[in-house]
Amino acid sequence: MSxxxxxxxxxxxxxxxxLKNLSFDMQPSQVFxxxxxxxxGKSMTALAMMGLLPGGAEIGGTAMLGGSVDLxxxxxxxxxxxxxNDIGMIFQEPMTALNPVQTIGQQVAExxxxxxxxxxxxxxxxxxxxxxxVGLPADRFPLDRYPHELSGGQRQRVVIALAIALRPKLLxxxxxxxxxxxxxxxQILDLLRSLVAEEDMALMLITHDxxxxxxxxxxxxxxxxxxxxxxxxxxxxxxxxxxPYTKQLLKASGHVPDRTPQTEDIPILEVKNAVRHxxxxxxxxxxxxxxxxxxxxxxxxxNRGENLGLVGESGCGKSTLTRAILGLEPLQSGEIRLFGxxxxxxxxxxxxxxxxxxxxxxxxxxxxxxxVERLVAEPFHLMQTPPTDSQARVDEALESVGMQSSDKRKYxxxxSGGQRQRIAIARALILRPELIVLDEAVSALDVSIRxQILDLLxxxxxxxxxxxxxxxxxxxxxxxxxxxxxxxxSGEIVESGPTNDVFENPQHAYTxxxxxxxxxxxxxxxxAALT
Amino acid sequence: xxRFAATRLISLSLSLLAASVVIFAVIEVIPGDPAAFMLGxxxxxxxxxxxxEQLGLExxxxxxxxxxxxxxxxxxxxxxxxxxxxVTELVLARIWISLPLAxxxxxxxxxxxxxxxxxxxxxxxxxxDMGIMATTQLGIAIPNFWFAMLLVVVFAINLRWFSAGGFxxxxxxxxxxxxxxxxxxxxxxxxxxxxLARIMRSSVLDTLDQDYIRTARAKGLTRRQSITRHALxxxxxxxxxxxxxxxxxxxxxxxxxxxxxxxxxxxxxxxQGITQRDLVVVESVVMLLVFAVITVTxxxxxxxxxxxxxxxxxx
Numbered sequence: 001m002s003x004x005x006x007x008x009x010x011x012x013x014x015x016x017x018x019l020k021n022l023s024f025d026m027q028p029s030q031v032f033x034x035x036x037x038x039x040x041g042k043s044m045t046a047l048a049m050m051g052l053l054p055g056g057a058e059i060g061g062t063a064m065l066g067g068s069v070d071l072x073x074x075x076x077x078x079x080x081x082x083x084x085n086d087i088g089m090i091f092q093e094p095m096t097a098l099n100p101v102q103t104i105g106q107q108v109a110e111x112x113x114x115x116x117x118x119x120x121x122x123x124x125x126x127x128x129x130x131x132x133x134v135g136l137p138a139d140r141f142p143l144d145r146y147p148h149e150l151s152g153g154q155r156q157r158v159v160i161a162l163a164i165a166l167r168p169k170l171l172x173x174x175x176x177x178x179x180x181x182x183x184x185x186x187q188i189l190d191l192l193r194s195l196v197a198e199e200d201m202a203l204m205l206i207t208h209d210x211x212x213x214x215x216x217x218x219x220x221x222x223x224x225x226x227x228x229x230x231x232x233x234x235x236x237x238x239x240x241x242x243x244p245y246t247k248q249l250l251k252a253s254g255h256v257p258d259r260t261p262q263t264e265d266i267p268i269l270e271v272k273n274a275v276r277h278x279x280x281x282x283x284x285x286x287x288x289x290x291x292x293x294x295x296x297x298x299x300x301x302x303n304r305g306e307n308l309g310l311v312g313e314s315g316c317g318k319s320t321l322t323r324a325i326l327g328l329e330p331l332q333s334g335e336i337r338l339f340g341x342x343x344x345x346x347x348x349x350x351x352x353x354x355x356x357x358x359x360x361x362x363x364x365x366x367x368x369x370x371x372v373e374r375l376v377a378e379p380f381h382l383m384q385t386p387p388t389d390s391q392a393r394v395d396e397a398l399e400s401v402g403m404q405s406s407d408k409r410k411y412x413x414x415x416s417g418g419q420r421q422r423i424a425i426a427r428a429l430i431l432r433p434e435l436i437v438l439d440e441a442v443s444a445l446d447v448s449i450r451x452q453i454l455d456l457l458x459x460x461x462x463x464x465x466x467x468x469x470x471x472x473x474x475x476x477x478x479x480x481x482x483x484x485x486x487x488x489x490s491g492e493i494v495e496s497g498p499t500n501d502v503f504e505n506p507q508h509a510y511t512x513x514x515x516x517x518x519x520x521x522x523x524x525x526x527x528a529a530l531t
Numbered sequence: 532x533x534r535f536a537a538t539r540l541i542s543l544s545l546s547l548l549a550a551s552v553v554i555f556a557v558i559e560v561i562p563g564d565p566a567a568f569m570l571g572x573x574x575x576x577x578x579x580x581x582x583x584e585q586l587g588l589e590x591x592x593x594x595x596x597x598x599x600x601x602x603x604x605x606x607x608x609x610x611x612x613x614x615x616x617x618v619t620e621l622v623l624a625r626i627w628i629s630l631p632l633a634x635x636x637x638x639x640x641x642x643x644x645x646x647x648x649x650x651x652x653x654x655x656x657x658x659x660d661m662g663i664m665a666t667t668q669l670g671i672a673i674p675n676f677w678f679a680m681l682l683v684v685v686f687a688i689n690l691r692w693f694s695a696g697g698f699x700x701x702x703x704x705x706x707x708x709x710x711x712x713x714x715x716x717x718x719x720x721x722x723x724x725x726x727l728a729r730i731m732r733s734s735v736l737d738t739l740d741q742d743y744i745r746t747a748r749a750k751g752l753t754r755r756q757s758i759t760r761h762a763l764x765x766x767x768x769x770x771x772x773x774x775x776x777x778x779x780x781x782x783x784x785x786x787x788x789x790x791x792x793x794x795x796x797x798x799x800x801x802x803q804g805i806t807q808r809d810l811v812v813v814e815s816v817v818m819l820l821v822f823a824v825i826t827v828t829x830x831x832x833x834x835x836x837x838x839x840x841x842x843x844x845x846x
Binding site for chain 2: 050052076077081083084085088091096097098099101102114115148159162163
């Protein structure tokens with residue numbers, strides 16, 4: 001018998017259809033993967049199972065849990081008894097998923113107390129066991145730790161502990177590893193896999209990442225526009241996919257843009273023994289605050305026409321290094337030269353005009369009250385005299401990124417995430433710089449959009465002979481678009497070399513660890529992701 | 532936590548020292564001779580000289596500052612020129628009205644605002660919420676002196692439950708004194724409660740949007756439990772800030788209310804000090820108020836740390 005049997009699930013919010021006629025079954029002790037891009041309705045499916053849809057949602061269909069309870073037609077008071085007890089749920093953002101003013105012990109124990117399964121002291125004892133189970137041992141993670149004292153991966157373990165505290169039959173995980181580094185992601189996925197095997201629990205794993213699903217799920221459903229377009233056993237789906245959308249998704253996740261490397265032997269960016277440290281918080285009123293070396297003794301050269309990748313996990317110092325290269329922060333020692341001129345916060349505007357940047361967040365990096373023409377033309381303030389043909393240059397920049405010149409009259413909220421990132425690239429191109437810094441520029445995009453933007457970047461670098469410094473935590477993207485790669489860890493470059501050599505034959509243990517942790521599609525599927 | 536308190540205490544003392552320098556300097560840079568200024572235009576030369584002597588205006592600026600500070604530390608705030616009595620006496624007589632009045636108003640305001648703000652947040656967009664929002668809007672808009680007079684008309688003149696003003700003195704009994712502070716406290720509390728209730732509402736609503744509330748709901752907490760167990764404590768930080776600011780305001784900002792109810796409080800004292808050019812009184816009372824404000828800020832800082840563990844490490 002199915003653990004969960006969903007028939008004709010339909011959800012609309014204020015008359016906008018969100019989910020259309022969804023039907024699927026989940027078996028006990030199996031992993032059911034739900035894959036789709038943003039807006040496909042995968043999170044709404046999870047929230048519908050939990051009875052936690054936002055206000056104004058109209059629901060139709062049935063979702064039978066254990067053959068007896070219809071989750072879609074159960075009163076709220078009964079649902080409170082089911083949540084946490086029969087179904088546990090974990091979320092994408094571990095940094096904010098825990099209450100900052102309660103200890104981790106209290107928060108795990110609360111699941112037991114709220115369902116009347118244990119007294120306060122018993123609950124704390126069970127909380128201890130559960131935290132041990134998810135890999136947070138008592139000596140390093142006592143119950144009275146607060147969430148802010150833990151890293152993202154450790155917090156996600158706490159969230160898992162409180163979700164499994166009552167051994168629910170069903171665990172729903174909504175993008176549980178998307179906000180985590182690859183090595184942490186691999187550990188969390190291992191933990192989830194072992195919980196399913198040992199605790200007799202079924203897992204609904206929601207993700208945008210086909211490679212993650214392929215490594216863990218028994219069954220997969222692919223969602224698009226609120227519908228399941230294809231579903232089946234994972235092996236079957238990956239071996240023999242039918243629906244064009246699934247094929248497109250797979251193709252996009254392993255997409256390698258077509259480009260002709262044309263590196264000349266002329267250095268345009270030289271970083272020599274760069275050191276940047278921060279001052280940490282004071283430990284006492286008169287104590288000298290300890291320094292933190294974010295970038296320590298980093299040296300590299302970027303040549304004209306080259307695509308250079310910089311990979312590393314969060315906290316490795318890549319953002320600090322980027323800010324120093326852009327001349328936004330000073331170095332404590334060493335030097336950075338751009339076109340032979342020294343880079344510093346005091347550098348002249350003419351030099352700044354030679355390097356432009358595209359950031360990660362296509363939503364936060366634009367002033368919402370400006371029209372696109374003003375946003376794109378903004379870098380002109382770096383020139384002594386703005387060009388007389390500035391309007392024509394805005395048109396040209398927009399057209400070169402595949403937008404229309406008529407888009408310049410619009411405001412930024414009228415565009416999708418992918419379109420915004422195109423506009424950000426247009427803004428970076430307007431001064432015709434030689435070097436563009438791409439700081440996680442495609443990390444927030446869906447795979448199919450990401451493939452388009454990568455193609456655009458490749459095309460632009462071929463056409464305009466641009467150099468890129470491509471900063472990312474995503475190894476497959478870096479592999480697809482760069483000629484040479486630097487691997488950064490704890491403020492230092494631990495390995496560098498031609499991209500293919502580094503990926504084929506990594507020398508440093510950390511590089512090998514990173515590559516091993518990256519989820520990969522099954523052999524022979526979808527082409528050249530990381531195989 | 533102790534270390535946090537200790538470091539805050541040191542920075543509190545430093546702020547006090549800085550404030551004393553500023554207050555002293557401001558009085559010093561007032562153009563002309565303070566003694567001549569206090570006595571007006573037609574004063575005789577020898578009268579001014581006598582006052583200068585009496586005010587301790589002779590000697591170097593550092594010596595005078597030092598005398599002023601050491602005097603205050605030993606409880607000697609100088610002698611008021613207009614009242615001809617030590618300022619300490621004047622302040623002591625009034626602080627036992629102003630301080631209880633401020634506390635009374637603050638307690639009332641908090642007692643009203645917390646439940647009202649919580650109910651509005653829990654019933655967001657429903658009639659209860661809309662009613663509360665409209666009422667608090669009115670509470671902010673109504674001038675408190677007008678509301679005070681309304682209270683006097685209804686409760687003192689018509690119903691005769693309270694006296695229309697005056698203060699019997701604590702030595703004549705606790706309850707009669709408290710009773711005479713009730714109407715002024717209500718008049719002071721109304722706008723404060725309205726502001727605080729709105730802050731409380733928006734702060735709780737902000738925390739209800741947080742991811743950890745969703746986590747709590749996924750654990751099986753009801754909506755109400757997620758508010759009381761998780762949202763409330765997190766919502767306290769902005770509320771505590773406002774409470775701290777309100778206390779400082781209530782302590783010295785009650786001049787009009789004190790006048791309406793004939794209460795001899797600090798607000799009236801400083802008002803009289805300014806109009807009668809009694810710089811000794813102004814200087815000392817302002818310093819005292821600065822002390823009160825800084826102390827309250829310190830207490831609010833300690834309360835922050837008690838509420839939020841993330842602040843305990845930072846000094």
